[in-house]
Amino acid sequence: xxxxxxxxxxxxxxxxxxxxxxxxxxxxxxxxxxxxxxxxxxxxxxxxxxxxxxxxxxxxxxxxxxxxxxxxxxxxxxxxxxxxxxxxxxxxxxxxxxxxxxxxxxxxxxxxxxxxxxxxxxxxxxxxxxxxxxx
Numbered sequence: 001x002x003x004x005x006x007x008x009x010x011x012x013x014x015x016x017x018x019x020x021x022x023x024x025x026x027x028x029x030x031x032x033x034x035x036x037x038x039x040x041x042x043x044x045x046x047x048x049x050x051x052x053x054x055x056x057x058x059x060x061x062x063x064x065x066x067x068x069x070x071x072x073x074x075x076x077x078x079x080x081x082x083x084x085x086x087x088x089x090x091x092x093x094x095x096x097x098x099x100x101x102x103x104x105x106x107x108x109x110x111x112x113x114x115x116x117x118x119x120x121x122x123x124x125x126x127x128x129x130x131x132x133x134x135x
Contacts, residue, residue: 002052004082007031012040012050012058012080025058025080040080041087048074049104051112057081061104061114061130062094073097077130096126104130 001011004027012025025038042048042060051059058080064073075097077090094114102116107129115127 002050002058004052004056006056010052010058010082012060025082027082038082038085049102049114049116051104051106053079053106054110056083059104059112061112062097062102062116064097092131094130095128 001009003009007030009028009030010025011028023040023042025040027036027038028034029036048060048064049062051061053059060076060078060080062074062076075093075095077093078087079090080087102114104112104114107113112130113127114130116125
């Protein structure tokens with residue numbers, strides 16, 4: 001969950017026991033107690049790292065469709081703009097798929113440090129700087 005500049009709270013890509021909420025963004029207005037939900041274009045049962053960017057957009061990076069036998073891993077980066085309710089896929093993808101114990105941190109220069117594990121890589125736990133904010 002993140003606090004936006006407006007004071008509203010946003011939660012996205014949360015999964016419940018039925019896995020039906022995994023494709024929703026929920027925005028709660030703390031001043032009016034109003035809750036709005038928006039549908040996101042992610043697979044059901046999807047897990048990803050989410051970063052709030054300085055312009056109040058959300059960056060979703062990496063991800064998997066769960067853990068265990070038969071799950072899929074994704075090398076992707078998407079941005080969700082709640083002002084336009086648009087989710088767009090970015091051309092630059094992370095170098096490695098991640099699912100286990102993944103983390104992402106926004107750096108001061110606007111890029112994102114991502115790390116975590118993948119059962120399909122030679123090095124099961126890796127880190128990289130995702131050059132989101134570079135030309």
